[in-house]
Amino acid sequence: MEIRGCLLFSQSANQTGILKEIGLPDLVPDPYYIQASTYVQKMAMYNLRCAAEENCLASSAYRGDVRDYDYRVLLRFPQRVKNQGTSDFLPSRPRYSWEWHSCHQHYHSMDEFSHYDLLDANTQSRVAEGHKASFCLEDTSCDYGYYRRFACTAHTQGLSPGCYDTYAADIDCQWIDITDVQPGNYILKVSVNPSYLVPESDYSNNVVRCDIRYTGHHAYASGCTISPFLVVFDANQILGSIPLLHKNHPVLESKSSFQWINQCLVFRSEKKID
Numbered sequence: 001m002e003i004r005g006c007l008l009f010s011q012s013a014n015q016t017g018i019l020k021e022i023g024l025p026d027l028v029p030d031p032y033y034i035q036a037s038t039y040v041q042k043m044a045m046y047n048l049r050c051a052a053e054e055n056c057l058a059s060s061a062y063r064g065d066v067r068d069y070d071y072r073v074l075l076r077f078p079q080r081v082k083n084q085g086t087s088d089f090l091p092s093r094p095r096y097s098w099e100w101h102s103c104h105q106h107y108h109s110m111d112e113f114s115h116y117d118l119l120d121a122n123t124q125s126r127v128a129e130g131h132k133a134s135f136c137l138e139d140t141s142c143d144y145g146y147y148r149r150f151a152c153t154a155h156t157q158g159l160s161p162g163c164y165d166t167y168a169a170d171i172d173c174q175w176i177d178i179t180d181v182q183p184g185n186y187i188l189k190v191s192v193n194p195s196y197l198v199p200e201s202d203y204s205n206n207v208v209r210c211d212i213r214y215t216g217h218h219a220y221a222s223g224c225t226i227s228p229f230l231v232v233f234d235a236n237q238i239l240g241s242i243p244l245l246h247k248n249h250p251v252l253e254s255k256s257s258f259q260w261i262n263q264c265l266v267f268r269s270e271k272k273i274d
Contacts, residue, residue: 024201025159026085027192031208031224034190037169038077038210038221040178045070056173058129060180074175075128075212075219079114080140080166081159081192085201088150089159091137092197113137115194116176121185121211128176135173140166183216189227204228 046068051057061072083089091110113135118128137157139148146162159165167174176188188210196203210224 023087024085024199025083025087025089025161026201026205027089027159028082028084028205028226029190029192029208030080030082030164031210031226033080033166034077034188034208035210035221035224036078038075038188038212038219039169040214040217040219041074041076041175042071043074044068045072048072051172054173056131056175056177058177058179061177071179072177073179073181075118075178075188075214076169076175077188077190077221078167078169079174079190080164081114082164083159083161086161088161089137089193089198089200091157110137110197112195112197113192115191117189117191118176118178118181118212119187119189121187124187127186128178128181131173131176135165135167137165139163178214181214183214186212186214188212188221188224 045052045061045066048057048061052061057072060066093110116131117126119125120127136152137159138150138152139158139160140163142148142160142163146160148163149160150156150158150163169175188208190208190210192206193200193203194206200206205226205228207227208224209227210221213220213222
C-alpha cells in the first residue's frame, strides 16, 4: 500500500487525522549519487585532527594510546540532497546560535543535518557507530529556472526549492569510520533531517539504503534506493518511524489505536517506536 506523502499524527485522545501542509520544503537524497562513488580510504590520524574535533570518528579513535601515525579506515561516499518542496529548507537553529568551526572555517547551523549508519545485512543491527553530520547548508546547484540564494561564503544558510546541496566524497566527515568493522555484507543508511527538526511536506523520502560488500580493502555499493517509512506522531510529538518493509513491527501487534485514512496508517499510541 502506498504511504508516500503522508504526515501521520494524533489530534487528540479521541480523534485522529491527516496533517496537510502547504508551502513546505521536501528534502530528497539522491541514491544514485551515493552508489556511483562509494569507496574505502585509509587516513592517518594526523590528517584527521579537524574531523576528530567534530566527532566524526569512531570512539576507538579517541583512546589514549592512539598515535598520530595510526590509520583509520573510512567508508567514503558523496551526498546530494534536493529540496523538491515549495518552500525554503531553513536551519533548525536561529542564526545567533550557529557554531563556528575554526578548522573548516564555516558555521554549522544544524546539530544534525544528516545521519550515517552501517547496518548488518542480516540482523539490521548497527555495526559501526552512527555519525551525525552537520554541514554548512547552501544551494550548490539548481534545476533550470531556479536560482541559488544561499551560500556559506555569504553567511546565509538554507536550501531553496529546486536546488541541491552537494557534498563530495572527499570532504571531511563525509564518511563512516569502519576501522573496527569486519569484511562482510552491510547496509549503508543515509538519513536527512533525521530528527525531523525542520517541518517537511513529506518525511517518507528522507532515507537512502544501499547494499555494501566490504572486502577488507574495498567497498562495493549497489541497490541504493529511497527507503520509505512511516512517521508516527502522538499529540504532535514524533514517536519514531517504522520502515514500510517491517509490517510485523511490534507496534502493529500492540493495543495501539490505529486506522487507515486515505491510505495512511494513523496512530494514537503512548508506546515509543524504535
